[in-house]
Amino acid sequence: MHEFAITQNIVEIATEHAEGAAVRRISLEIGQLTAIMPDAIAFCFDVCAQGTLLEGATLEIIQRPGRGQCQDCGREIPLEQPFGVCDCGCTHLTIIQGEELTIKELETEALCA
Numbered sequence: 452m453h454e455f456a457i458t459q460n461i462v463e464i465a466t467e468h469a470e471g472a473a474v475r476r477i478s479l480e481i482g483q484l485t486a487i488m489p490d491a492i493a494f495c496f497d498v499c500a501q502g503t504l505l506e507g508a509t510l511e512i513i514q515r516p517g518r519g520q521c522q523d524c525g526r527e528i529p530l531e532q533p534f535g536v537c538d539c540g541c542t543h544l545t546i547i548q549g550e551e552l553t554i555k556e557l558e559t560e561a562l563c564a
């Protein structure tokens with residue numbers, strides 16, 4: 452299950468960004484073409500977050516649909532897989548959206564000065 456390694460990575464990055472503050476909410480953007488299962492990420496998150504600043508944080512996952520652009524006619528088409536066929540019959544598509552895996556937002560507890 453590669454989602455476990457991905458989630459661990461996310462927790463590590465988020466921990467660095469949180470700079471010692473407890474994380475209340477984390478929001479991830481996952482492209483549909485990444486083949487990452489949001490459910491699996493959510494499942495791993497509880498385990499990976501244990502004992503870190505992210506323990507108890509709300510995990511929000513936003514799925515970004517895939518989009519490709521035809522290299523022949525320039526048309527943009529929705530993609531459910533990292534390949535496809537344009538209406539013009541061309542299969543040379545450039546993926547322009549859907550391969551991202553990013554931490555979009557990180558909400559932390561305010562640190563008292």
Ligand SMILES: [Zn+2]
Binds near residue numbers: 522523524537540
């Ligand atoms: Zn085309």
